Structure formats: structure tokens, C-alpha cells
Amino acid sequence: xxxxxxxxxxxxxxxxxxxxxxxxxxxxxxxxxxxxxxxxxxxxxxxxxxxxxxxxxxxxxxxxxxxxxxxxxxxxxxxxxxxxxxxxxxxxxxxxxxxxxxxxxxxxxxxxxxxxxxxxxxxxxxxxxxxxxxxxxxxxxxxxxxxxxxxxxxxxxxxxxxxxxxxxxxxxxxxxxxxxxxxxxxxxxxxxxxxxxxxxxxxxxxxxx
Numbered sequence: 001x002x003x004x005x006x007x008x009x010x011x012x013x014x015x016x017x018x019x020x021x022x023x024x025x026x027x028x029x030x031x032x033x034x035x036x037x038x039x040x041x042x043x044x045x046x047x048x049x050x051x052x053x054x055x056x057x058x059x060x061x062x063x064x065x066x067x068x069x070x071x072x073x074x075x076x077x078x079x080x081x082x083x084x085x086x087x088x089x090x091x092x093x094x095x096x097x098x099x100x101x102x103x104x105x106x107x108x109x110x111x112x113x114x115x116x117x118x119x120x121x122x123x124x125x126x127x128x129x130x131x132x133x134x135x136x137x138x139x140x141x142x143x144x145x146x147x148x149x150x151x152x153x154x155x156x157x158x159x160x161x162x163x164x165x166x167x168x169x170x171x172x173x174x175x176x177x178x179x180x181x182x183x184x185x186x187x188x189x190x191x192x193x194x195x196x197x198x199x200x201x202x203x204x205x206x207x208x209x
Contacts, residue, residue: 022052026190029061038069042086049093056098057190063090063107070114080118087111102138102145103192109134109151131155146180147195149173154202171206178203 019027025048033041042062049058066087073080088111094104109131115123116131135152142148153173160167181196 022048022055023190026058026061029058033061033065038065041065046090049090054097056094056101056104059090059093059097060104060107060192063087063094063111066090067107067111067114070111071117074114074118077118080114084111084114100137100141102142102148105134105138105141106147106151109138109155113155128159144180146177146184146199147192149180150177150195150199150202153177157202167206167209171203174199174203174206 025044029041029044029048032044042065045058045062045065049055049062052058066083070080070083070087073083087107091104091108091111094107095101098104112123112127112131112134116127132155135148135155138145138148139152153170156170156173157167159165160170177199178196181199184193184196186193
């Protein structure tokens, strides 16, 4: 009886989807990032990318972690420059695997935004047009992507404030992004699924102003 029960358990277990090394590595890297261990996370994403040469997600996340961390070190010019150059390398790797990918275009626009935020006088004129172009291209490719609409609207709001213009039209875009997030489903558990909380926070700010 015991042998039969063991055989049944073994048979069931053998048909359960085992977590791959890729999935384990991505879970661990994302966990490190959530613990604000950015460098460790980036290094692990890089190692995964070297093994998953046809997968754009590991270099995507490596770049994203470096870019978002860049906003916290805007005044550390040397460190920031080194970090953004490394992020650009990861973006280039991801783009080589997945061309015309709106998610990667968003990252490229965010990387340019970090440069502008760090030194508007130097980078504002040269990169602002590129940022707008990237968001417009991404929106044409995937008009229902909530992150495209959110990040484009945030850039537009910042530009409008800088030039003393009305931000209300772009707040409507934020509202639309919130609606899109409600129905958005990532292709897999590792595909980009961020931005909903940010969109809701920005929309709240819009309503308060």
C-alpha cells in the first residue's frame, strides 16, 4: 500500500512544472532589488543575461535598476555617469534581442531623463526631443501600454510646469493610464508590470492641484 501511495505521489510530482534555473535566478535578482541591494541585483541580472542570450528581460531589469537608482545620485556626477553608461550597455543588449520594443523605449527615455534631471542646462536641449520622440514611437507601436502613457504624461507635465503651461491636458492622460493599468496583464510573471501605484499617486496630485 505504501509503495502504491509513494508511486502516485511521485507520478504527480513528476508532472508538476519545475522552476527553472532562469526563474530561480530572476526571482532572486528581483528579491535583491526589492531589498535595495541594487548592485547585487544588477550583477545577478547580468549573469542571467549571459546565459539567456535570446531573452531581453534580464538586461532590461539590469538597466532599469541602474536607471531608477540614478535618480537618487543626481549630484554624484562621476558615479552617475558611470552608472548610466553601464545601463546604456544593457539597453543596447536588450534592444538587439527585441527591436522596436515599447518597454525598452521607455527605459531609454528614462535614462535620458536622468541626464536632464542631473544637468538641465547641459542635456535639456539635446535630449528633450529624443525623449518625446521615443514616447511617441512607443505609443504608436503599443497605444494600450499603460507605462508608455504614464511616462509620456509625466514628462509632459514636467515640461509644462517648466514653461509655465497648463498641466490639465496631461493629467487626463494620467487618468487614462490608470484605466489601462486596471486591465493590463503581463505576458509572463517576469514581463514589466510596474507603474500602477505611480500612476495613481500622480493622478491624486493632479486632482489636488
